[in-house]
Amino acid sequence: MKQERGALTRSHLIAVAGVEFDRNGYDGTSFSRLSRSAGVSIGALTFHFSAKAELASAVEESGRSATRAVVEDITARGAGTALDTVSALILGLGRLIEADAVVRAAARLGQERAGAGPEWCGCWLPEVRALLGQAVEQGQVRPDVDPRPVALLAAHLMGGTVARVRQGRSRRPGAAVVELRELWRIVCRGIAAPQELVEV
Amino acid sequence: MKQERGALTRSHLIAVAGVEFDRNGYDGTSFSRLSRSAGVSIGALTFHFSAKAELASAVEESGRSATRAVVEDITARGAGTALDTVSALILGLGRLIEADAVVRAAARLGQERAGAGPEWCGCWLPEVRALLGQAVEQGQVRPDVDPRPVALLAAHLMGGTVARVRQGRSRRPGAAVVELRELWRIVCRGIAAPQELVEV
Numbered sequence: 574m575k576q577e578r579g580a581l582t583r584s585h586l587i588a589v590a591g592v593e594f595d596r597n598g599y600d601g602t603s604f605s606r607l608s609r610s611a612g613v614s615i616g617a618l619t620f621h622f623s624a625k626a627e628l629a630s631a632v633e634e635s636g637r638s639a640t641r642a643v644v645e646d647i648t649a650r651g652a653g654t655a656l657d658t659v660s661a662l663i664l665g666l667g668r669l670i671e672a673d674a675v676v677r678a679a680a681r682l683g684q685e686r687a688g689a690g691p692e693w694c695g696c697w698l699p700e701v702r703a704l705l706g707q708a709v710e711q712g713q714v715r716p717d718v719d720p721r722p723v724a725l726l727a728a729h730l731m732g733g734t735v736a737r738v739r740q741g742r743s744r745r746p747g748a749a750v751v752e753l754r755e756l757w758r759i760v761c762r763g764i765a766a767p768q769e770l771v772e773v
Numbered sequence: 774m775k776q777e778r779g780a781l782t783r784s785h786l787i788a789v790a791g792v793e794f795d796r797n798g799y800d801g802t803s804f805s806r807l808s809r810s811a812g813v814s815i816g817a818l819t820f821h822f823s824a825k826a827e828l829a830s831a832v833e834e835s836g837r838s839a840t841r842a843v844v845e846d847i848t849a850r851g852a853g854t855a856l857d858t859v860s861a862l863i864l865g866l867g868r869l870i871e872a873d874a875v876v877r878a879a880a881r882l883g884q885e886r887a888g889a890g891p892e893w894c895g896c897w898l899p900e901v902r903a904l905l906g907q908a909v910e911q912g913q914v915r916p917d918v919d920p921r922p923v924a925l926l927a928a929h930l931m932g933g934t935v936a937r938v939r940q941g942r943s944r945r946p947g948a949a950v951v952e953l954r955e956l957w958r959i960v961c962r963g964i965a966a967p968q969e970l971v972e973v
Contacts, residue, residue, distance in 0.1 A: 598798060598801075598885070600797065600798060601798075601799075601800035601885075687940055718959075719955075722955040722956055723959060725933075726956045726960075728933065729929050729934075730929050732929065733929030733933070734929075736884060736932060752922070752925070756922055759918075759926060759963040760963055761963070762962070763959040763960055763964075764963075
């Protein structure tokens with residue numbers, strides 16, 4: 574029972590810290606602010622996480638874990654062609670970014686604390702790159718397209734989406750995904766083989 | 774003479790603060806750290822800028838001013854069609870981002886201190902949007918393309934380029950621009966009218 578309550582507190586702290594780190598970044602978030610936002614004492618906070626860095630690492634790991642789950646789910650389901658799966662991944666990640674501050678925090682902290690742990694992009698970018706390679710081989714994407722810059726473009730779109738949601742630019746629920754779909758459609762038109770119908 | 778030295782110190786402080794704010798963000802940069810990096814006393818620093826917020830605003834204004842100069846130069850020269858001018862603008866901004874930490878700091882601070890002043894994107898995004906509108910009217914861009922999402926895509930590319938340069942991902946001089954050109958070429962293929970040769 575005690576252990577269960579401990580686990581609940583831990584996940585509560587990670588969720589609260591996700592919101593704070595997403596909004597204010599690593600340097601803009603203090604331990605005392607985190608304890609206030611979570612409604613726990615500094616003592617209770619340090620019982621679970623000895624320092625801000627440890628809590629930030631837990632937030633990053635939680636965000637990466639949620640991201641990997643979405644990637645695995647979408648690739649396991651298979652959305653049609655390899656290019657369709659890439660599109661489903663991009664939009665699935667957009668939905669996750671919009672819904673989950675811990676994921677946005679993981680993306681932000683991964684840049685601000687580069688080297689402190691695996692990067693958030695590492696959870697999904699290799700999969701997107703591999704699928705784009707398959708899409709080239711299978712003729713859904715033009716043969717002269719290099720998957721690497723397309724994957725980098727997808728990473729820039731994701732980073733931009735994180736920033737837009739953080740700044741409240743896409744306020745209505747789902748607006749960020751609608752926006753992302755429109756941008757990804759432009760990219761698809763730029764890479765798809767002429768005979769491929771681009772339906773994103 | 775005294776005034777001239779004052780102006781030199783001021784621009785030196787802005788340049789040094791640009792590097793610090795670009796690397797460490799607003800919250801990660803302290804006034805005492807800035808004085809150390811600039812090699813001046815806190816007293817000398819506060820003589821020019823009474824607080825960190827004032828120095829950050831000066832960095833943002835300096836970065837916006839450098840950006841406006843590049844935009845004016847490129848649009849005045851005229852690179853061919855409206856779409857060619859957009860491409861020249863995108864690459865010109867990429868070069869500026871790569872060369873100038875103050876510009877990168879302006880882009881970062883504009884997001885971190887949203888509302889504290891005009892945003893960095895405001896220096897170039899309206900111009901890109903207007904030129905894309907002209908490119909649609911003049912038939913360089915497909916008539917079904919909406920300039921707004923394309924401009925947003927350009928903003929995401931720019932934000933991604935700022936982050937890549939900051940993280941030292943594009944270490945060789947000019948590498949960030951080579952990368953950006955490749956990404957922008959994909960976007961151009963996605964929006965250009967079929968008869969238009971896309972030469973970025």
